[in-house]
Amino acid sequence: xPNNGGADLHCHTLYSDGTFSPAQVFERAxxxxxxxxxxxDHDSTEGLYEADQAARHLGLGLIAGVEITGYEDGSxxxxxGLFVDARHKPLGKKLLERRTARVERLKKMIQKLREExxxxxxxxVLDFVGPGAVGRLHLxxxxxxxxxxxxxxxxxxxxxxxxxxxxVPNAGFPAxxxxxxxxxxxxxxxxAHPGLxxxxxxxxxxxxxxxxGIEVYHTGHDSRTEARYLKLARQLGLAVSAGSDCxxxxxxxxxxxxxxxxxxxxxxxxxHCG
Numbered sequence: 001x002p003n004n005g006g007a008d009l010h011c012h013t014l015y016s017d018g019t020f021s022p023a024q025v026f027e028r029a030x031x032x033x034x035x036x037x038x039x040x041d042h043d044s045t046e047g048l049y050e051a052d053q054a055a056r057h058l059g060l061g062l063i064a065g066v067e068i069t070g071y072e073d074g075s076x077x078x079x080x081g082l083f084v085d086a087r088h089k090p091l092g093k094k095l096l097e098r099r100t101a102r103v104e105r106l107k108k109m110i111q112k113l114r115e116e117x118x119x120x121x122x123x124x125v126l127d128f129v130g131p132g133a134v135g136r137l138h139l140x141x142x143x144x145x146x147x148x149x150x151x152x153x154x155x156x157x158x159x160x161x162x163x164x165x166x167x168v169p170n171a172g173f174p175a176x177x178x179x180x181x182x183x184x185x186x187x188x189x190x191x192a193h194p195g196l197x198x199x200x201x202x203x204x205x206x207x208x209x210x211x212x213g214i215e216v217y218h219t220g221h222d223s224r225t226e227a228r229y230l231k232l233a234r235q236l237g238l239a240v241s242a243g244s245d246c247x248x249x250x251x252x253x254x255x256x257x258x259x260x261x262x263x264x265x266x267x268x269x270x271x272h273c274g
Contacts, residue, residue, distance in 0.1 A: 006260040007036035009063065009082060010192065010215065010243020014130060015047030016067075017137040019248030022051035025256065026058050032257035036061030036266070038082055038243065043068060043098035044133040045086040066095065067192060068182070070175030072206065075199045077175050078192040080215065080241070081182035083270065088185035099133045101171035106134050112166035113159065118148055136160045137247065152251065175202075176209040183210060188273040190241045193218045195225040204236060212273040213239030217259045220245070239272040240265075 012018035013025055020028070022039060029037045039051045039062065048064050055062035066081045084091065106125065113120045120142070128145070129138045140155035149155045159166040179189045190213040191206060203214065216229040217240075233240050246256040261269070 004033040005035050006262045007038065007061065007063065007266050008034055008244050008246070008257050008260045009038040009065070009190075009241050009266075010040050010067075010080060010218070010259075011037050011246045011256060012041055012067075012248070013039060013047045013051070014132055014248075015044050016041035016133045017135045017247060018132075020246075020254075022047045023054040024248070025246070026051070026054040026060055026062075028254060028256050029060055030058050034060065034257050034260065035263055036063055037256070038063035038065040038080075040065035040067045040080050040082075040243070042066075042133045042135055043095050043102065045084065045092070045095065046131065046133075048086045065187070066091075066182070068095075068098070068178040069170050069173065070178035071170075071172050072175040072202050073199075075197065075202065076170065077197060077199070077202065077206070079175060079178045079182065079211075080190040080192045080243070081185065081187035082190060082241075084182060084185040084187035091181055091185040094181055098171070098173065102134045105168050105170060106139060108168040109136070109139060109160065109166050112168070113143075116159075116165060118143075120146070120148075137251075175206060179206070179210045188212050188239070188270065190215055190239070192243075193220050193245065194229060195221045200232070203232065203238075207236055207238060211238065213241050213269065215241045215243055217242035217261070218245060219255050219258055239269045241269060 013022050051062050064084050064086050068079050070077050070079050110120050125142050128142045140152045143149045143155045182189045189211050192215045214233045242259045242261045244255040244259045
């Protein structure tokens with residue numbers, strides 16, 4: 001992969017669980033020598049207008065995207081939609097439903113925290129979240145802010161990871177429906193960070209549902225994992241994508257641009273899925 005230029009195809013802003021505004025993302029993208037960035041906020045395209053303005057101002061490319069959490073065979077899978085039409089009304093309606101469900105999930109997790117003896121109030125967390133599509137990372141950061149845990153990792157391990165004391169599953173949304181919705185909005189469907197899911201057995205069935213590509217290159221993948229998914233993508237005829245999954249400072253150091261593909265590879269990806 002190139003070290004300069006190219007595109008980072010997985011980035012979050014404060015419109016989901018990142019800490020950077022869209023303008024800050026593109027300012028950093030310029031500093032990192034990127035030519036384009038995909039904004040892929042969880043269950044939200046609300047930041048794309050601001051991102052478009054920032055990208056145009058700096059002469060960079062914006063790839064309109066979204067990340068949707070789906071479920072298949074009892075497991076959570078994250079589907080990236082790239083090149084989506086943010087004005088597509090069915091997509092907007094479903095994403096609004098998903099964000100509403102996220103708030104309900106947050107309330108249930110907070111109730112469990114209160115039962116554990118921790119004074120956490122829903123309005124305080126929502127104020128902390130701001131305009132973002134609320135998720136566990138927001139709650140984890142809030143718990144750090146309040147001194148209940150020392151860091152985000154501890155928050156997940158003690159309270160919020162799957163099977164932990166205050167975990168509540170996300171509202172179910174079939175992966176096939178997420179893929180279909182992305183395609184109906186004119187987008188390309190990419191399986192995000194498969195190495196973190198540990199369900200390689202689902203990739204072929206997801207392809208049968210219409211999945212177009214795999215995020216082979218991701219900050220959570222080591223070189224052996226990337227090689228494995230590159231081989232699998234070629235075997236299944238799936239496109240290859242790359243993204244840092246940048247959350248600003250929410251997960252420690254910013255990682256924007258650490259995983260990227262060249263603009264030529266980006267065009268090949270789009271052509272492969274066209």
